[in-house]
Amino acid sequence: MNLLGLYNYWVYLFLLLVGMYTVFAKNNYVKRLIGLSIFQSAVFLLFISMDKVAGGTGPIFTGNPVTDAVFANPLPQVLILTAIVVGIAGTALGLAITVRIREEYGSIEESDIRKMDDQS
Amino acid sequence: MMSLYDQLPILVITLPLLAAPVVAVLPGRGKLPWLFATIASALTFLIAISLACRVMENGTIPYLLGNWEAPYGIVLSIGPLSVLMAIVISGASLAGLFVSLGGMDKEVPPPHQPLLYACWLLVMAGLIGIVTTGDAFNVFVFMEVSSLASYVMVANGPNRQALPASFKYLVTGTFGATFYLIGVGYLYMMTGTLNMADLSARLADVADTMPVLIAGGFLMLGLGMKGALFPMHAWMPNAYQFAPSPVAAFFAACSTKVPLFVMVRVLYEIVGHHLGSYGELLSGMMMTLSVIAFIVGSLIAIYSEDLKRVLGYSSVAQIGYMVLGICLGTSAGLTAASIHMFNHALMKAALFAAVAAVVVRTGSSKIEDLAGIGKKMPLTMLGFALAGLSLIGVPLTAGFISKWYLIKAILEIGPLGIFLTILILLSSLMAVVYIWKVIEVAYFKPTKIEIPDARTEAPVSILIVLWILVLANFWFGIDPEFVLSLARSEAVDVLGVSK
Amino acid sequence: MITVFDYFTLTMVAIVAVATITSSNLFVASMWSGIYSLLMACNFFILDAADVALTEAAVGAGVSTVLYMGALSLTDDKEQVSRGRKILPLLAVVALGLILMIVTIEHPRVGDINAPIHQHVAPWYIEKTPEYINIPNLVTAILASFRGFDTMGEVLVIFTAGIGVISVLSFKPKRAASVSGSELGKQIRGLHHHAVLRVVGKLLIPIILLFGLLVQFHGKYSPGGGFSAGALFAAAIMLYGILEGADRSAHAMPQAVMLKLAALGCTIYTGVGFVCMLLGHHFLDYNALWPSNPKLGQYYGILMVEFGVGLTVTAVLIMIFNAIANRATY
Numbered sequence: 045m046n047l048l049g050l051y052n053y054w055v056y057l058f059l060l061l062v063g064m065y066t067v068f069a070k071n072n073y074v075k076r077l078i079g080l081s082i083f084q085s086a087v088f089l090l091f092i093s094m095d096k097v098a099g100g101t102g103p104i105f106t107g108n109p110v111t112d113a114v115f116a117n118p119l120p121q122v123l124i125l126t127a128i129v130v131g132i133a134g135t136a137l138g139l140a141i142t143v144r145i146r147e148e149y150g151s152i153e154e155s156d157i158r159k160m161d162d163q164s
Numbered sequence: 165m166m167s168l169y170d171q172l173p174i175l176v177i178t179l180p181l182l183a184a185p186v187v188a189v190l191p192g193r194g195k196l197p198w199l200f201a202t203i204a205s206a207l208t209f210l211i212a213i214s215l216a217c218r219v220m221e222n223g224t225i226p227y228l229l230g231n232w233e234a235p236y237g238i239v240l241s242i243g244p245l246s247v248l249m250a251i252v253i254s255g256a257s258l259a260g261l262f263v264s265l266g267g268m269d270k271e272v273p274p275p276h277q278p279l280l281y282a283c284w285l286l287v288m289a290g291l292i293g294i295v296t297t298g299d300a301f302n303v304f305v306f307m308e309v310s311s312l313a314s315y316v317m318v319a320n321g322p323n324r325q326a327l328p329a330s331f332k333y334l335v336t337g338t339f340g341a342t343f344y345l346i347g348v349g350y351l352y353m354m355t356g357t358l359n360m361a362d363l364s365a366r367l368a369d370v371a372d373t374m375p376v377l378i379a380g381g382f383l384m385l386g387l388g389m390k391g392a393l394f395p396m397h398a399w400m401p402n403a404y405q406f407a408p409s410p411v412a413a414f415f416a417a418c419s420t421k422v423p424l425f426v427m428v429r430v431l432y433e434i435v436g437h438h439l440g441s442y443g444e445l446l447s448g449m450m451m452t453l454s455v456i457a458f459i460v461g462s463l464i465a466i467y468s469e470d471l472k473r474v475l476g477y478s479s480v481a482q483i484g485y486m487v488l489g490i491c492l493g494t495s496a497g498l499t500a501a502s503i504h505m506f507n508h509a510l511m512k513a514a515l516f517a518a519v520a521a522v523v524v525r526t527g528s529s530k531i532e533d534l535a536g537i538g539k540k541m542p543l544t545m546l547g548f549a550l551a552g553l554s555l556i557g558v559p560l561t562a563g564f565i566s567k568w569y570l571i572k573a574i575l576e577i578g579p580l581g582i583f584l585t586i587l588i589l590l591s592s593l594m595a596v597v598y599i600w601k602v603i604e605v606a607y608f609k610p611t612k613i614e615i616p617d618a619r620t621e622a623p624v625s626i627l628i629v630l631w632i633l634v635l636a637n638f639w640f641g642i643d644p645e646f647v648l649s650l651a652r653s654e655a656v657d658v659l660g661v662s663k
Numbered sequence: 664m665i666t667v668f669d670y671f672t673l674t675m676v677a678i679v680a681v682a683t684i685t686s687s688n689l690f691v692a693s694m695w696s697g698i699y700s701l702l703m704a705c706n707f708f709i710l711d712a713a714d715v716a717l718t719e720a721a722v723g724a725g726v727s728t729v730l731y732m733g734a735l736s737l738t739d740d741k742e743q744v745s746r747g748r749k750i751l752p753l754l755a756v757v758a759l760g761l762i763l764m765i766v767t768i769e770h771p772r773v774g775d776i777n778a779p780i781h782q783h784v785a786p787w788y789i790e791k792t793p794e795y796i797n798i799p800n801l802v803t804a805i806l807a808s809f810r811g812f813d814t815m816g817e818v819l820v821i822f823t824a825g826i827g828v829i830s831v832l833s834f835k836p837k838r839a840a841s842v843s844g845s846e847l848g849k850q851i852r853g854l855h856h857h858a859v860l861r862v863v864g865k866l867l868i869p870i871i872l873l874f875g876l877l878v879q880f881h882g883k884y885s886p887g888g889g890f891s892a893g894a895l896f897a898a899a900i901m902l903y904g905i906l907e908g909a910d911r912s913a914h915a916m917p918q919a920v921m922l923k924l925a926a927l928g929c930t931i932y933t934g935v936g937f938v939c940m941l942l943g944h945h946f947l948d949y950n951a952l953w954p955s956n957p958k959l960g961q962y963y964g965i966l967m968v969e970f971g972v973g974l975t976v977t978a979v980l981i982m983i984f985n986a987i988a989n990r991a992t993y
Contacts, residue, residue, distance in 0.1 A: 049772030052710075054764065055673045059680055061760045066684045067335060068752040072742040074689050074735065078696050080335060081727070082680050084342055085703055088719070089676075090349050092712045097781060098774035102713045103801035104885065105793065114776075116711035117785045118801040120352075122810055123301055124715050125802070126817045127345065129890055129976075130308045132722050133824030134338050136983050137312060139734040140828040141319055141331050143990060146738040147836035148324040153743050157328050166943055174946040181819060182933045185926035188826050229812045231948040235784055236791075238812045279830040286823055293816065305816035312820055316827035353770065356783030370779070374766040 052093035059086035091120040173227040180289035188282035192275035201281040209254035235359035241298030245654035249295040260414030266623025267520040271408040286313035326406035343386030350379035391423035394457035401476030413516035417509040450491040457484030462594035495655040496573035502651035507562035514551035514633035521622030536611030547630040552599035561641040693731035700724040713886035721894035733987040807965040825979030871899040889969040893976025909988030928975030
């Protein structure tokens with residue numbers, strides 16, 4: 045059971061790597077934005093995996109002494125709420141820029157754009 | 165009851181934050197958005213100076229947000245370097261805004277300006293928020309505030325190449341911020357707190373565990389990406405080249421230094437003591453990268469054909485100097501890096517102001533198009549030349565002071581120091597080459613682009629800013645006491661007696 | 664039982680992530696990313712993070728997918744698969760993964776009550792919140808009061824994204840002709856032929872809005888709060904825009920008004936902080952709002968601040984949707 049308690053972290057690592065690989069190796073701007081958001085959500089998984097307490101419940105006082113006994117840690121949740129919003133903000137901005145790039149260059153593949161820029 | 169005086173630490177951040185949404189909804193005609201932004205920047209600058217005086221007398225100023233104590237709430241922790249950086253940031257903002265008065269209309273049409281100036285204020289507020297906070301996660305939040313606003317400002321550039329440049333900046337910046345967040349996550353995992361002072365205390369117990377080492381690695385990686393340290397610098401010359409010129413002036417003066425500031429905090433206050441032998445490894449790696457940065461950066465600057473790109477790569481080199489100072493690990497090194505953070509802002513802001521003036525009048529920033537400008541715009545090019553002297557490090561200029569203290573710090577570490585000194589002098593020579601290239605084309609080549617306007621000299625507002633900055637370069641070159649005392653007291657605070 | 668489901672959803676998340684990035688049809692990829700977000704939300708819920716699950720579902724699976732679709736309708740929907748330059752990133756990434764995997768051995772295990780993070784700051788929050796703030800939802804209490812400064816920064820981040828999208832998309836594209844609003848409406852009101860979608864969709868919109876209101880104002884007692892509520896409101900308007908045409912949703916929620924509402928939301932948040940300062944206390948010290956009964960002051964402070972958050976998030980997400988969906992009319 046010792047190593048199974050690490051499964052969350054292994055999945056987080058896998059997602060991190062998938063996201064990073066997508067951003068580095070893929071050519072298409074929208075695909076890279078999707079990879080970026082996968083990369084960021086891997087970090088969310090890291091933080092939220094930390095907050096679980098065995099036998100605990102969500103950190104809300106319900107007045108029921110059984111569920112109020114042990115709580116999961118509320119602090120990582122607060123941090124990740126912020127991070128989720130930051131992530132969507134970046135994605136939205138990236139999409140807007142991509143739309144404009146498509147209008148100006150006619151393509152959203154980085155190699156095409158680089159060729160056009162080198163010629164100018 | 166708290167007085168206005170007590171509230172100044174938080175006002176320096178929240179004043180521009182309050183102003184930004186207001187500026188965004190102002191109408192696009194006339195100068196109203198600019199006026200609001202300038203008033204907000206000016207007030208912030210004054211508050212920053214008053215905080216600096218207070219810090220010099222009383223030491224680090226704490227401020228409890230919501231009146232919750234650390235580590236349960238967020239606290240501000242305004243130390244000597246914080247306040248120096250705050251002055252740099254608000255000063256750069258003010259300078260950039262005055263350059264915008266003359267130079268922005270040509271590059272960004274007035275209807276788009278309210279949103280641009282709103283983003284401007286957000287960048288300034290975000291950067292000041294980073295340097296004044298005492299909570300590691302708060303750094304991430306404000307880093308994203310300033311970064312997102314920066315991406316928007318770059319994307320507003322007049323050339324279509326601003327768009328891929330902004331996208332690249334967005335991707336690299338988000339990566340950097342996320343790496344930083346991962347680092348904070350690992351530190352939090354091992355200690356349970358986010359407050360910087362508390363982290364430092366609790367890390368002592370878990371010092372040699374692997375997550376802490378990895379945290380240090382991720383933090384440095386993320387901050388290096390944000391701070392354009394070689395080899396993650398690729399976004400910066402592009403972003404500066406294609407952003408509107410006044411915006412580039414503002415960014416070049418301050419926005420890459422703030423991640424370096426966070427590096428100082430992380431290395432010296434949080435993690436550095438607890439890295440053990442890996443600390444030496446990290447320090448060595450970063451020294452190598454910073455040396456490559458200032459050699460390669462200067463070299464590429466020599467071969468670049470666009471003036472803004474030359475200045476962008478020159479900034480890569482200057483960041484190399486700063487990181488070298490930081491990772492020496494000595495009090496002298498930290499002092500030198502801090503001084504250079506201030507002086508470089510003065511130099512680059514002046515240089516970019518001159519470039520903005522040239523772009524306004526000729527419409528181009530390519531070096532070959534500058535032929536003969538020296539006769540048409542004598543005051544501008546003279547200002548450029550003098551600021552260039554400061555960049556090279558001629559005695560009596562601010563640049564000389566920075567290089568002097570840096571070399572002094574390097575020579576302290578022994579024989580390697582002599583080799584590094586030679587490299588620094590070499591890169592200064594390379595700076596001579598690329599500055600001379602511009603001067604030669606400007607003064608000694610026949611005129612290429614005819615300026616249609618009757619007034620061929622730069623707009624008055626840009627000239628005033630340019631010459632104030634140039635004179636400031638000489639002032640701080642002759643009397644660096646103010647900057648020196650802040651830098652030294654930071655080094656003492658952070659490193660104690662010696663290391 | 665929960666443990667088995669836990670591992671199952673984690674594995675599914677990993678598989679779906681791979682599916683997302685290997686699809687070369689970008690519409691398919693964005694649908695996969697919506698499923699990915701939903702599975703992530705399930706994971707968060709299993710890990711006892713209900714607020715985060717709600718926000719991730721609303722933002723990631725809902726809003727984000729719509730934005731991708733909107734952007735893709737304006738750009739190409741097939742990715743050109745390139746050969747080459749894949750080996751080096753793959754090697755680098757695998758090497759990093761192996762290093763980090765070794766590091767995970769020293770992590771505290773998931774669920775371990777003796778982990779450092781459960782010993783230090785969290786017990787203080789659990790113990791002291793009833794005393795200082797008296798709100799059942801601990802996450803909201805920390806978000807809006809103890810760490811309210813972070814949340815203020817976050818509201819400004821989302822505001823920046825809103826004005827950024829408007830700013831970037833306010834430049835006219837180089838196009839032969841632009842389509843007028845009603846033209847666009849006629850072109851895409853094809854959904855009118857799908858009677859079931861139209862009727863059921865319209866029935867859902869008020870329910871979503873009502874649920875959004877619940878999440879906003881009940882956020883102190885149950886999972887929720889300003890961010891998820893804002894995303895839900897925006898989702899309702901997006902649904903309207905999809906069913907009836909983006910020109911109608913832009914007409915119903917004009918951009919200029921949304922911009923002012925977003926600015927208003929930010930100003931409410933900073934304004935509450937300034938009011939506390941003017942009353943002589945620290946910035947964002949809600950005790951100032953009701954000196955005789957600090958807990959009531961905290962209550963109202965959190966209420967107002969969450970309202971500002973909800974307002975800004977709603978307005979910004981609607982602004983972004985309308986800007987992207989109506990691009991053809993520029």
